[in-house]
Amino acid sequence: MDIDELKATWKRHEQKLDSTERLSHQLLQLVLRNRSNGTIDNMIRELRLAFSVLTGLVLFFSAVLAGNPFDYTRPIHFLPAVCYLIIAVSGLYFLVKHRTDLQKTRLLTHDLYHALADLILFRAQHTKLMKRVWMLAMLAGSMIMVPVIARKFTDGWQNTLLVILFPMVLTAVSIGLATLAGMFTDRYLTELKGQLQELEELR
Numbered sequence: 001m002d003i004d005e006l007k008a009t010w011k012r013h014e015q016k017l018d019s020t021e022r023l024s025h026q027l028l029q030l031v032l033r034n035r036s037n038g039t040i041d042n043m044i045r046e047l048r049l050a051f052s053v054l055t056g057l058v059l060f061f062s063a064v065l066a067g068n069p070f071d072y073t074r075p076i077h078f079l080p081a082v083c084y085l086i087i088a089v090s091g092l093y094f095l096v097k098h099r100t101d102l103q104k105t106r107l108l109t110h111d112l113y114h115a116l117a118d119l120i121l122f123r124a125q126h127t128k129l130m131k132r133v134w135m136l137a138m139l140a141g142s143m144i145m146v147p148v149i150a151r152k153f154t155d156g157w158q159n160t161l162l163v164i165l166f167p168m169v170l171t172a173v174s175i176g177l178a179t180l181a182g183m184f185t186d187r188y189l190t191e192l193k194g195q196l197q198e199l200e201e202l203r
Helices: 003-067 075-104 109-143 146-150 157-180 187-202
Strands: none
Touching (some): 003 109, 109 157, 109 187
């Protein structure tokens, strides 16, 4: 075999290797795209639970404002329920908007990296918004029974201290327990970041 034949054979071999490498790269991208689509489907399904919870809260606090089951005697006593209702409605809006964004997301193999990066960005924004919604809901919820409990105390420093400290302490404890339980950790965001990292290694 002369040198020209050797070069031609080596070139064909390199072309086969390049073709195999490209095929492997495309297959890996396809696998990652399918995994990312699976993560999106799981996120949409999980939104239903939060949607149900917030819908229930909207109905409950609407009933509180309409029927006054706690026998509030002053208009200011209704403020926590009004705040909770506003917070719950805002949370529902964020959930509907996020579900719409997820349903519109299209992960194409040829532009998977940028699509995944955009998905991570608006998922992170949604997670931050919903974390604030749940924290504010905890604060408003802790204030619901304050007027009822305060009636048992005479006007004075005890009443004032209760009104100020009780919601703050209860909210802090609730947030701490929720954090320990992982309620504020978005596992889907972690999955998406891991998939983006794998995609970066393929580039």
